[in-house]
Amino acid sequence: MSGRFRRRSNLKKALATEAINDLHHVMKESNDQSLSDASARLILRIGKKYGARMKNYTGIAVCRSCKLAMVPGRNSTVRIRSKSIKYTCGVCGRTKTMGPSFRG
Ligand SMILES: [Zn+2]
Secondary structure: OHHHHOOHHHHHHHHHHHHHHHHHHHHHHOOOHHHHHHHHHHHHHHHHHHOOOOOOOOOOEEEOOOOEEEOEOOOEEEEEOOOOEEEEEOOOOOEEEEOOOOOO
16 A cells, blocks of 8 residues: 555656656757757766666767767767777777667
8 A cells, every 4th residue: 555656766767767868869969069068967967866777879978987978070989890889988088888788
């Protein structure tokens, strides 16, 4: 009986995931680096708080060192291998790999 509101955190997580998806869209579509960076910081903050992550690869990533949006061709380089995508942050040089067997 008392478990009625237990789903609330799942709902919050679902909303957080949705917000992250939206923010990724903003990062990808925005030509304004400062807006992309603001979205990147929000994504990291929401992800940390709710444990929500991106579900799909959207062509853009967030550097966890500088907390900046890594936009290919703008401030990062991307290398696509057979089944993974390797991002290199042009600011700090940190690399990030994404693919079917990677999360984050
Ligand atoms: Zn970086």
